[in-house]
Amino acid sequence: MRKKILYLLLLLALTQKQTFAQVKSANGNMLAATPPMGWMTWNYFADQIHEKEIMEMADALVKTGMRDAGYRYIFIDDGWQGGRDNRNNIIADPQKFPSGIKALADYVHSKGLKLGIYSDAAPLTCAGYTASLGFEEQDAKTFASWGIDYLKYDYCGAPPDAETAKHRYKTMADALRKSGREIAFGICEWGDRKPWLWAAEAGGQLWRTTGDVRDKWKRRSEKEGGEGILDIIDVNAGLDQYAGIGHWNDMDMLVVGLNGKKGPSGDLGGTGCSTAEYQSQMSLWSILTSPLAATNDLRTMDEQTKRILLNTEVIQLNQDPLGKQAVRKVNDAVWTILVKPLANGDYAVAVLNRSDAVQTADLKFADLGLNESYTVRDLWAHKTVAKGKKWKGQVNRHETKVFRLKNIK
Numbered sequence: 365m366r367k368k369i370l371y372l373l374l375l376l377a378l379t380q381k382q383t384f385a386q387v388k389s390a391n392g393n394m395l396a397a398t399p400p401m402g403w404m405t406w407n408y409f410a411d412q413i414h415e416k417e418i419m420e421m422a423d424a425l426v427k428t429g430m431r432d433a434g435y436r437y438i439f440i441d442d443g444w445q446g447g448r449d450n451r452n453n454i455i456a457d458p459q460k461f462p463s464g465i466k467a468l469a470d471y472v473h474s475k476g477l478k479l480g481i482y483s484d485a486a487p488l489t490c491a492g493y494t495a496s497l498g499f500e501e502q503d504a505k506t507f508a509s510w511g512i513d514y515l516k517y518d519y520c521g522a523p524p525d526a527e528t529a530k531h532r533y534k535t536m537a538d539a540l541r542k543s544g545r546e547i548a549f550g551i552c553e554w555g556d557r558k559p560w561l562w563a564a565e566a567g568g569q570l571w572r573t574t575g576d577v578r579d580k581w582k583r584r585s586e587k588e589g590g591e592g593i594l595d596i597i598d599v600n601a602g603l604d605q606y607a608g609i610g611h612w613n614d615m616d617m618l619v620v621g622l623n624g625k626k627g628p629s630g631d632l633g634g635t636g637c638s639t640a641e642y643q644s645q646m647s648l649w650s651i652l653t654s655p656l657a658a659t660n661d662l663r664t665m666d667e668q669t670k671r672i673l674l675n676t677e678v679i680q681l682n683q684d685p686l687g688k689q690a691v692r693k694v695n696d697a698v699w700t701i702l703v704k705p706l707a708n709g710d711y712a713v714a715v716l717n718r719s720d721a722v723q724t725a726d727l728k729f730a731d732l733g734l735n736e737s738y739t740v741r742d743l744w745a746h747k748t749v750a751k752g753k754k755w756k757g758q759v760n761r762h763e764t765k766v767f768r769l770k771n772i773k
Protein backbone atom coordinates (compact mmCIF):
# COMPACT_ATOMS: atom_id res chain seq x y z
CA MET A 365 0.00 0.00 0.00
CA ARG A 366 2.75 2.41 1.06
CA LYS A 367 4.64 1.57 -2.09
CA LYS A 368 1.56 2.29 -4.14
CA ILE A 369 1.12 5.70 -2.47
CA LEU A 370 4.78 6.53 -3.02
CA TYR A 371 4.45 5.50 -6.64
CA LEU A 372 1.37 7.69 -7.07
CA LEU A 373 3.13 10.62 -5.41
CA LEU A 374 6.10 10.17 -7.72
CA LEU A 375 3.80 10.05 -10.73
CA LEU A 376 2.05 13.20 -9.56
CA ALA A 377 5.37 14.99 -9.10
CA LEU A 378 6.51 13.94 -12.55
CA THR A 379 3.32 15.02 -14.31
CA GLN A 380 3.37 18.33 -12.46
CA LYS A 381 6.94 18.91 -13.50
CA GLN A 382 6.02 18.18 -17.08
CA THR A 383 3.06 20.55 -16.96
CA PHE A 384 5.33 23.23 -15.58
CA ALA A 385 7.87 22.62 -18.32
CA GLN A 386 5.15 22.90 -20.92
CA VAL A 387 3.80 26.11 -19.45
CA LYS A 388 7.27 27.49 -19.34
CA SER A 389 8.04 26.67 -22.92
CA ALA A 390 4.62 27.79 -24.13
CA ASN A 391 5.50 31.13 -22.55
CA GLY A 392 8.71 31.10 -24.51
CA ASN A 393 10.75 30.23 -21.42
CA MET A 394 10.63 33.92 -20.59
CA LEU A 395 12.68 34.69 -23.63
CA ALA A 396 11.81 38.30 -24.42
CA ALA A 397 10.34 39.05 -20.98
CA THR A 398 10.38 42.65 -22.23
CA PRO A 399 10.16 43.66 -25.92
CA PRO A 400 13.47 42.92 -27.69
CA MET A 401 15.47 45.99 -28.71
CA GLY A 402 18.29 46.33 -31.19
CA TRP A 403 19.29 47.23 -34.72
CA MET A 404 18.08 45.45 -37.86
CA THR A 405 19.83 45.33 -41.23
CA TRP A 406 16.84 45.48 -43.60
CA ASN A 407 15.71 49.08 -43.96
CA TYR A 408 19.16 50.48 -44.58
CA PHE A 409 21.06 47.72 -46.39
CA ALA A 410 18.27 45.53 -47.81
CA ASP A 411 20.04 42.32 -48.83
CA GLN A 412 23.35 44.06 -49.54
CA ILE A 413 24.79 43.18 -46.15
CA HIS A 414 28.40 42.50 -45.17
CA GLU A 415 29.96 41.28 -41.95
CA LYS A 416 32.29 44.28 -41.80
CA GLU A 417 29.42 46.74 -41.76
CA ILE A 418 27.46 44.65 -39.28
CA MET A 419 30.48 44.67 -36.96
CA GLU A 420 30.67 48.45 -37.35
CA MET A 421 27.01 48.70 -36.33
CA ALA A 422 27.75 46.53 -33.28
CA ASP A 423 30.61 48.89 -32.38
CA ALA A 424 28.29 51.86 -32.88
CA LEU A 425 25.63 50.36 -30.60
CA VAL A 426 28.23 50.33 -27.85
CA LYS A 427 29.88 53.67 -28.65
CA THR A 428 26.66 55.67 -28.87
CA GLY A 429 25.35 54.28 -25.58
CA MET A 430 22.51 52.46 -27.34
CA ARG A 431 23.53 49.08 -25.95
CA ASP A 432 23.44 50.44 -22.43
CA ALA A 433 20.06 52.03 -23.13
CA GLY A 434 18.72 48.55 -23.93
CA TYR A 435 19.38 47.95 -27.65
CA ARG A 436 20.97 44.51 -27.24
CA TYR A 437 20.36 42.70 -30.52
CA ILE A 438 21.91 42.90 -33.95
CA PHE A 439 19.21 41.40 -36.16
CA ILE A 440 20.53 40.09 -39.49
CA ASP A 441 17.63 40.16 -41.93
CA ASP A 442 17.28 38.62 -45.40
CA GLY A 443 20.20 38.19 -47.75
CA TRP A 444 22.82 36.43 -45.60
CA GLN A 445 22.25 32.95 -47.09
CA GLY A 446 24.59 31.23 -49.52
CA GLY A 447 22.55 28.06 -50.16
CA ARG A 448 23.22 24.60 -48.65
CA ASP A 449 26.34 22.45 -48.56
CA ASN A 450 26.48 18.82 -49.72
CA ARG A 451 25.00 17.73 -46.37
CA ASN A 452 22.16 20.19 -46.72
CA ASN A 453 23.48 22.44 -43.98
CA ILE A 454 22.46 26.03 -44.61
CA ILE A 455 25.51 28.23 -45.21
CA ALA A 456 26.20 31.95 -45.25
CA ASP A 457 27.19 33.73 -48.46
CA PRO A 458 31.01 33.57 -48.31
CA GLN A 459 31.36 36.94 -50.09
CA LYS A 460 29.19 38.71 -47.54
CA PHE A 461 30.37 36.73 -44.50
CA PRO A 462 33.97 35.65 -45.24
CA SER A 463 34.60 34.85 -41.55
CA GLY A 464 31.28 33.02 -41.14
CA ILE A 465 28.31 33.72 -38.90
CA LYS A 466 29.84 31.97 -35.88
CA ALA A 467 32.75 34.42 -35.88
CA LEU A 468 30.30 37.31 -36.17
CA ALA A 469 28.24 35.93 -33.27
CA ASP A 470 31.42 35.64 -31.17
CA TYR A 471 32.27 39.24 -31.98
CA VAL A 472 28.79 40.50 -31.20
CA HIS A 473 28.70 38.52 -27.93
CA SER A 474 32.11 39.91 -26.93
CA LYS A 475 30.49 43.36 -27.06
CA GLY A 476 27.72 42.30 -24.69
CA LEU A 477 25.24 42.04 -27.56
CA LYS A 478 23.11 39.26 -29.05
CA LEU A 479 22.75 38.10 -32.64
CA GLY A 480 19.53 37.52 -34.55
CA ILE A 481 19.13 35.83 -37.93
CA TYR A 482 16.40 35.42 -40.52
CA SER A 483 14.70 32.64 -42.45
CA ASP A 484 11.31 31.81 -43.97
CA ALA A 485 8.71 29.02 -43.67
CA ALA A 486 8.90 28.14 -47.38
CA PRO A 487 11.63 26.98 -49.79
CA LEU A 488 12.77 30.57 -50.49
CA THR A 489 12.73 33.84 -48.53
CA CYS A 490 11.02 37.06 -49.58
CA ALA A 491 14.16 38.23 -51.37
CA GLY A 492 14.61 34.81 -53.01
CA TYR A 493 17.29 33.26 -50.78
CA THR A 494 17.45 29.71 -49.35
CA ALA A 495 14.88 29.17 -46.57
CA SER A 496 14.00 26.54 -43.98
CA LEU A 497 10.84 24.60 -44.95
CA GLY A 498 11.59 20.90 -44.48
CA PHE A 499 14.92 21.70 -42.81
CA GLU A 500 13.63 23.16 -39.57
CA GLU A 501 15.51 20.93 -37.11
CA GLN A 502 18.71 20.98 -39.12
CA ASP A 503 18.66 24.78 -39.51
CA ALA A 504 17.74 25.35 -35.86
CA LYS A 505 20.74 23.23 -34.85
CA THR A 506 22.97 25.15 -37.23
CA PHE A 507 21.75 28.48 -35.80
CA ALA A 508 22.35 27.16 -32.27
CA SER A 509 25.86 26.00 -33.17
CA TRP A 510 26.64 29.49 -34.49
CA GLY A 511 25.46 31.10 -31.24
CA ILE A 512 22.30 32.71 -32.63
CA ASP A 513 19.95 34.25 -30.04
CA TYR A 514 16.92 35.18 -32.14
CA LEU A 515 15.19 34.06 -35.33
CA LYS A 516 12.89 36.20 -37.46
CA TYR A 517 10.80 33.77 -39.50
CA ASP A 518 9.12 35.18 -42.58
CA TYR A 519 6.24 33.80 -44.66
CA CYS A 520 6.83 34.61 -48.33
CA GLY A 521 6.16 31.69 -50.68
CA ALA A 522 3.80 29.98 -48.20
CA PRO A 523 0.08 29.26 -48.69
CA PRO A 524 -2.50 31.79 -47.44
CA ASP A 525 -4.47 29.71 -44.92
CA ALA A 526 -4.01 30.06 -41.16
CA GLU A 527 -3.77 26.35 -40.33
CA THR A 528 -0.65 25.84 -42.44
CA ALA A 529 0.90 28.95 -40.92
CA LYS A 530 0.27 27.75 -37.36
CA HIS A 531 1.75 24.38 -38.23
CA ARG A 532 4.84 25.76 -39.97
CA TYR A 533 5.57 28.25 -37.19
CA LYS A 534 5.09 25.63 -34.49
CA THR A 535 7.41 23.24 -36.34
CA MET A 536 10.18 25.84 -36.28
CA ALA A 537 9.44 26.89 -32.68
CA ASP A 538 9.71 23.23 -31.59
CA ALA A 539 12.94 22.85 -33.55
CA LEU A 540 14.41 25.92 -31.84
CA ARG A 541 13.46 24.55 -28.44
CA LYS A 542 15.20 21.29 -29.25
CA SER A 543 18.27 23.05 -30.64
CA GLY A 544 20.11 23.22 -27.32
CA ARG A 545 20.17 27.03 -27.24
CA GLU A 546 17.70 29.66 -26.10
CA ILE A 547 16.61 31.33 -29.32
CA ALA A 548 13.78 33.86 -29.26
CA PHE A 549 11.30 33.49 -32.10
CA GLY A 550 9.80 36.35 -34.13
CA ILE A 551 6.84 35.44 -36.34
CA CYS A 552 6.50 37.52 -39.50
CA GLU A 553 3.37 36.83 -41.55
CA TRP A 554 2.36 40.53 -41.59
CA GLY A 555 -0.83 40.16 -39.55
CA ASP A 556 -2.63 38.52 -42.47
CA ARG A 557 -3.86 35.53 -40.44
CA LYS A 558 -4.46 37.41 -37.15
CA PRO A 559 -1.34 35.98 -35.48
CA TRP A 560 -2.25 37.70 -32.18
CA LEU A 561 -4.80 34.89 -31.79
CA TRP A 562 -2.39 31.96 -32.23
CA ALA A 563 1.27 32.99 -32.50
CA ALA A 564 2.09 32.78 -28.78
CA GLU A 565 0.66 29.29 -28.62
CA ALA A 566 2.65 28.30 -31.70
CA GLY A 567 5.79 29.30 -29.76
CA GLY A 568 6.47 32.89 -30.85
CA GLN A 569 7.66 35.63 -28.51
CA LEU A 570 6.49 38.26 -30.97
CA TRP A 571 4.53 38.55 -34.17
CA ARG A 572 4.35 41.22 -36.82
CA THR A 573 0.86 42.71 -37.06
CA THR A 574 1.08 44.59 -40.38
CA GLY A 575 2.84 44.74 -43.73
CA ASP A 576 6.28 46.31 -44.00
CA VAL A 577 6.92 49.70 -42.46
CA ARG A 578 8.22 52.40 -44.76
CA ASP A 579 9.92 55.68 -43.97
CA LYS A 580 6.73 57.76 -44.22
CA TRP A 581 4.00 59.14 -41.98
CA LYS A 582 1.07 57.49 -43.70
CA ARG A 583 -0.05 55.81 -46.87
CA ARG A 584 -1.25 58.40 -49.38
CA SER A 585 -3.78 56.11 -51.04
CA GLU A 586 -5.33 52.71 -50.42
CA LYS A 587 -3.35 51.33 -53.32
CA GLU A 588 0.07 52.45 -52.10
CA GLY A 589 2.11 49.57 -50.68
CA GLY A 590 4.14 49.85 -47.50
CA GLU A 591 2.81 51.00 -44.13
CA GLY A 592 3.34 54.46 -42.72
CA ILE A 593 3.82 55.12 -39.01
CA LEU A 594 0.17 56.16 -38.53
CA ASP A 595 -1.16 53.15 -40.48
CA ILE A 596 0.64 50.80 -38.10
CA ILE A 597 -0.47 52.63 -34.96
CA ASP A 598 -4.09 52.37 -36.07
CA VAL A 599 -3.84 48.58 -36.26
CA ASN A 600 -1.85 48.01 -33.09
CA ALA A 601 -3.65 50.39 -30.77
CA GLY A 602 -6.59 47.97 -30.87
CA LEU A 603 -4.56 44.87 -30.00
CA ASP A 604 -3.56 45.61 -26.40
CA GLN A 605 -5.26 42.54 -24.93
CA TYR A 606 -2.98 40.18 -26.85
CA ALA A 607 0.39 41.49 -25.64
CA GLY A 608 2.04 40.66 -22.35
CA ILE A 609 5.24 39.46 -20.74
CA GLY A 610 7.03 37.18 -23.23
CA HIS A 611 4.57 37.74 -26.11
CA TRP A 612 4.40 41.01 -28.03
CA ASN A 613 2.68 42.67 -30.97
CA ASP A 614 5.55 43.59 -33.30
CA MET A 615 4.94 46.89 -35.11
CA ASP A 616 7.95 46.35 -37.38
CA MET A 617 11.16 48.36 -37.47
CA LEU A 618 11.83 51.92 -36.38
CA VAL A 619 12.45 54.23 -39.33
CA VAL A 620 13.83 56.98 -37.08
CA GLY A 621 16.85 58.66 -38.65
CA LEU A 622 16.50 57.14 -42.14
CA ASN A 623 15.59 60.59 -43.43
CA GLY A 624 14.24 59.28 -46.72
CA LYS A 625 17.44 57.53 -47.71
CA LYS A 626 18.52 54.04 -48.62
CA GLY A 627 17.27 50.50 -48.92
CA PRO A 628 13.72 49.17 -48.99
CA SER A 629 12.57 52.14 -46.93
CA GLY A 630 13.01 54.29 -50.01
CA ASP A 631 10.68 52.11 -52.10
CA LEU A 632 6.90 51.98 -51.74
CA GLY A 633 6.70 55.68 -51.10
CA GLY A 634 9.19 55.94 -48.25
CA THR A 635 10.16 59.57 -48.61
CA GLY A 636 11.19 60.36 -45.05
CA CYS A 637 9.51 61.84 -41.99
CA SER A 638 9.77 65.02 -39.95
CA THR A 639 11.49 65.07 -36.56
CA ALA A 640 8.08 65.23 -34.85
CA GLU A 641 6.97 62.16 -36.80
CA TYR A 642 10.08 60.17 -35.87
CA GLN A 643 9.58 61.22 -32.26
CA SER A 644 5.99 59.99 -32.51
CA GLN A 645 7.15 56.64 -33.80
CA MET A 646 9.54 56.22 -30.87
CA SER A 647 6.83 57.31 -28.41
CA LEU A 648 4.08 55.10 -29.75
CA TRP A 649 6.17 52.00 -30.45
CA SER A 650 7.38 52.33 -26.85
CA ILE A 651 4.04 52.78 -25.16
CA LEU A 652 2.47 50.06 -27.32
CA THR A 653 5.24 47.68 -26.13
CA SER A 654 6.50 46.90 -29.62
CA PRO A 655 10.01 45.57 -30.12
CA LEU A 656 12.31 48.50 -30.91
CA ALA A 657 14.55 47.70 -33.87
CA ALA A 658 16.39 50.75 -35.19
CA THR A 659 17.38 50.54 -38.87
CA ASN A 660 19.27 53.76 -39.54
CA ASP A 661 23.02 54.09 -40.00
CA LEU A 662 24.22 54.15 -36.39
CA ARG A 663 27.72 55.20 -37.45
CA THR A 664 26.60 58.63 -38.62
CA MET A 665 23.65 59.67 -36.49
CA ASP A 666 22.73 63.34 -36.18
CA GLU A 667 21.85 64.82 -32.80
CA GLN A 668 18.08 64.66 -33.34
CA THR A 669 18.23 60.96 -34.17
CA LYS A 670 20.33 60.26 -31.08
CA ARG A 671 18.01 62.32 -28.91
CA ILE A 672 15.04 60.27 -30.12
CA LEU A 673 16.56 56.78 -30.05
CA LEU A 674 18.29 57.40 -26.73
CA ASN A 675 15.41 58.85 -24.75
CA THR A 676 15.80 56.53 -21.77
CA GLU A 677 12.66 57.82 -20.06
CA VAL A 678 10.60 56.73 -23.07
CA ILE A 679 12.51 53.44 -23.40
CA GLN A 680 11.66 52.71 -19.75
CA LEU A 681 7.98 52.70 -20.67
CA ASN A 682 8.64 50.12 -23.36
CA GLN A 683 10.72 47.94 -21.04
CA ASP A 684 8.50 48.32 -17.98
CA PRO A 685 8.36 44.94 -16.18
CA LEU A 686 4.56 44.93 -15.91
CA GLY A 687 4.50 44.37 -19.69
CA LYS A 688 1.13 46.02 -20.36
CA GLN A 689 0.50 47.46 -23.80
CA ALA A 690 -1.13 50.90 -23.69
CA VAL A 691 -4.90 51.05 -24.12
CA ARG A 692 -6.40 53.49 -26.63
CA LYS A 693 -8.81 55.77 -24.77
CA VAL A 694 -9.47 58.42 -27.40
CA ASN A 695 -9.40 58.14 -31.17
CA ASP A 696 -10.92 60.85 -33.35
CA ALA A 697 -9.92 62.97 -36.33
CA VAL A 698 -7.48 64.99 -34.22
CA TRP A 699 -6.40 62.96 -31.20
CA THR A 700 -5.22 59.49 -30.38
CA ILE A 701 -4.67 59.15 -26.63
CA LEU A 702 -3.22 56.04 -25.03
CA VAL A 703 -2.74 55.05 -21.39
CA LYS A 704 -0.29 52.47 -20.09
CA PRO A 705 -0.12 51.31 -16.46
CA LEU A 706 3.40 50.88 -15.10
CA ALA A 707 4.87 48.48 -12.56
CA ASN A 708 5.41 51.13 -9.86
CA GLY A 709 1.81 52.40 -10.04
CA ASP A 710 2.54 55.34 -12.36
CA TYR A 711 0.73 55.76 -15.69
CA ALA A 712 2.17 56.71 -19.05
CA VAL A 713 -0.06 58.82 -21.29
CA ALA A 714 0.65 59.47 -24.97
CA VAL A 715 -1.16 62.29 -26.77
CA LEU A 716 -0.84 62.19 -30.56
CA ASN A 717 -2.02 65.05 -32.74
CA ARG A 718 -3.05 63.27 -35.95
CA SER A 719 -4.12 66.45 -37.73
CA ASP A 720 -2.02 68.57 -40.08
CA ALA A 721 -2.19 71.69 -37.87
CA VAL A 722 -0.98 72.61 -34.39
CA GLN A 723 -3.70 71.90 -31.79
CA THR A 724 -4.38 72.75 -28.17
CA ALA A 725 -5.10 69.77 -25.96
CA ASP A 726 -7.24 70.26 -22.88
CA LEU A 727 -6.82 66.99 -21.10
CA LYS A 728 -8.79 65.98 -18.01
CA PHE A 729 -7.20 62.84 -16.64
CA ALA A 730 -10.52 61.62 -15.23
CA ASP A 731 -11.78 61.34 -18.83
CA LEU A 732 -9.05 58.74 -19.33
CA GLY A 733 -10.07 56.82 -16.21
CA LEU A 734 -7.30 58.38 -14.11
CA ASN A 735 -9.16 59.80 -11.14
CA GLU A 736 -6.40 60.96 -8.78
CA SER A 737 -4.15 64.02 -8.75
CA TYR A 738 -0.79 63.59 -10.38
CA THR A 739 2.55 65.16 -10.98
CA VAL A 740 2.90 65.23 -14.76
CA ARG A 741 6.35 64.73 -16.22
CA ASP A 742 6.85 65.42 -19.92
CA LEU A 743 9.24 62.67 -21.09
CA TRP A 744 10.43 64.62 -24.13
CA ALA A 745 10.96 67.91 -22.29
CA HIS A 746 12.37 65.97 -19.32
CA LYS A 747 10.59 68.08 -16.74
CA THR A 748 7.45 68.32 -14.66
CA VAL A 749 4.88 70.35 -16.57
CA ALA A 750 1.76 70.14 -14.37
CA LYS A 751 0.41 69.05 -11.01
CA GLY A 752 -3.20 68.06 -10.46
CA LYS A 753 -6.00 66.59 -12.51
CA LYS A 754 -5.35 68.01 -15.99
CA TRP A 755 -2.90 69.18 -18.57
CA LYS A 756 -3.41 71.84 -21.18
CA GLY A 757 -0.93 72.65 -23.90
CA GLN A 758 -0.06 72.75 -27.57
CA VAL A 759 0.83 69.72 -29.64
CA ASN A 760 2.39 70.21 -33.07
CA ARG A 761 1.14 68.42 -36.17
CA HIS A 762 1.93 64.69 -35.99
CA GLU A 763 3.68 65.21 -32.66
CA THR A 764 3.19 62.91 -29.66
CA LYS A 765 3.53 64.20 -26.14
CA VAL A 766 4.40 61.52 -23.60
CA PHE A 767 3.71 62.05 -19.92
CA ARG A 768 4.44 60.03 -16.84
CA LEU A 769 1.78 60.55 -14.19
CA LYS A 770 2.64 59.95 -10.56
CA ASN A 771 -0.13 59.87 -8.01
CA ILE A 772 0.19 62.71 -5.46
CA LYS A 773 -0.45 60.92 -2.17
Ligand code: GLA
Nearest residue numbers: 406441442490491518552576
Ligand atom coordinates in the same frame (compact mmCIF):
# COMPACT_ATOMS: atom_id res chain seq x y z
C1 GLA B 1 9.50 40.70 -45.75
C2 GLA B 1 9.51 41.17 -44.28
C3 GLA B 1 10.50 42.29 -44.13
C4 GLA B 1 11.89 41.84 -44.57
C5 GLA B 1 11.85 41.30 -45.99
C6 GLA B 1 13.14 40.62 -46.38
O1 GLA B 1 8.98 41.69 -46.57
O2 GLA B 1 8.22 41.54 -43.88
O3 GLA B 1 10.52 42.74 -42.80
O4 GLA B 1 12.35 40.86 -43.67
O5 GLA B 1 10.80 40.35 -46.16
O6 GLA B 1 13.10 40.09 -47.67
